[in-house]
Amino acid sequence: MTKYQSVYKSEAAKKSYIAAYDRTLKSWPVPYKSKYVSTSYGKTHIVVSGPEDGEPIVLMHGKGGSATSWIDSVAALSNKHRVYGLDILGDVGKSSVEKSYTNRSEFADWLTQVLDGLAIQKTYMVGLSMGSYLTINYAIEKPERLNKIVLLSPAATFSPFSTGFILSGSISTMLGFDFLVKRFYRSMIAADKLSESDEIKQEVMGMKCARLPMEKPYILPEMLSDDDLISLEVPTLLVVGELDNVNRDSPAVVFERAKKLIPNIQTFVVPGAGHSLNISKPEVINSAILNFL
Numbered sequence: 001m002t003k004y005q006s007v008y009k010s011e012a013a014k015k016s017y018i019a020a021y022d023r024t025l026k027s028w029p030v031p032y033k034s035k036y037v038s039t040s041y042g043k044t045h046i047v048v049s050g051p052e053d054g055e056p057i058v059l060m061h062g063k064g065g066s067a068t069s070w071i072d073s074v075a076a077l078s079n080k081h082r083v084y085g086l087d088i089l090g091d092v093g094k095s096s097v098e099k100s101y102t103n104r105s106e107f108a109d110w111l112t113q114v115l116d117g118l119a120i121q122k123t124y125m126v127g128l129s130m131g132s133y134l135t136i137n138y139a140i141e142k143p144e145r146l147n148k149i150v151l152l153s154p155a156a157t158f159s160p161f162s163t164g165f166i167l168s169g170s171i172s173t174m175l176g177f178d179f180l181v182k183r184f185y186r187s188m189i190a191a192d193k194l195s196e197s198d199e200i201k202q203e204v205m206g207m208k209c210a211r212l213p214m215e216k217p218y219i220l221p222e223m224l225s226d227d228d229l230i231s232l233e234v235p236t237l238l239v240v241g242e243l244d245n246v247n248r249d250s251p252a253v254v255f256e257r258a259k260k261l262i263p264n265i266q267t268f269v270v271p272g273a274g275h276s277l278n279i280s281k282p283e284v285i286n287s288a289i290l291n292f293l
Helices: 011-026 104-117 130-141 163-175 178-189 198-209 226-230 251-261 282-292
Strands: 032-039 042-049 056-060 082-086 123-128 146-152 236-241 265-270
Touching: 011 198, 032 104, 042 104, 056 130, 104 130, 123 130, 130 146, 146 282, 163 178, 178 198, 226 251, 236 251, 236 282, 251 265, 265 282
Parallel strands: 056 082, 056 123, 123 146, 146 236, 236 265
Antiparallel strands: 032 042, 042 082
């Protein structure tokens, strides 16, 4: 079994990020439990909220985020559902990698072990950005484990990354200068300035503390083939922000391809929103998710 270097630039960076993570949890709007599930790929950390007998919803965050990214959604989603916010194995957060998953099948194996460890036979799953890409991959591999999926601002998946996003994200993360990271993050939420919330501070710190290349899932987002998308059978909601700058193509082009290839799909564009929909337009997103589920 191969051991991997820490996702963090240093032990001090890790401590700073985890402290920021814990500060965000202090503002968690509903009661929660912090759980760990051991898998053959490493230990996965999960933030659990909502009634124990509620239907499960698994939340998959975007790259550079964590379970706490859902702080503006968890109250609405956990009113009647049992909500499981994962720290995706290999990204910043409290999960720890022991071996990498290098293909779709291994990724599905890891996530299936997590669901089994939580005693979840079938679930709803909501993904953001990279989390959407991983969610749709799981739906293709293990459709029997999912009721419905929600894809928020899927990274690549339906369209190639834009060149501007790749350059800006790489430079900001590599150099780690505060003004560059904040400028990049503002572009993700299509905002002129950032709030001073603990969650936003944590997101910014995650970009500054992470090592390159990150110890992360090794099936990074890419445009899926027509055959992949045609094989998707799980009912799907696809939501994209009007001002999303991560992918090359516009929401209209993304929706056209999705509808052409996936028979059981609904689409929704969020006016005035950027890529990080759960942060920029949480009320709209929460309503869309619950209505679909």
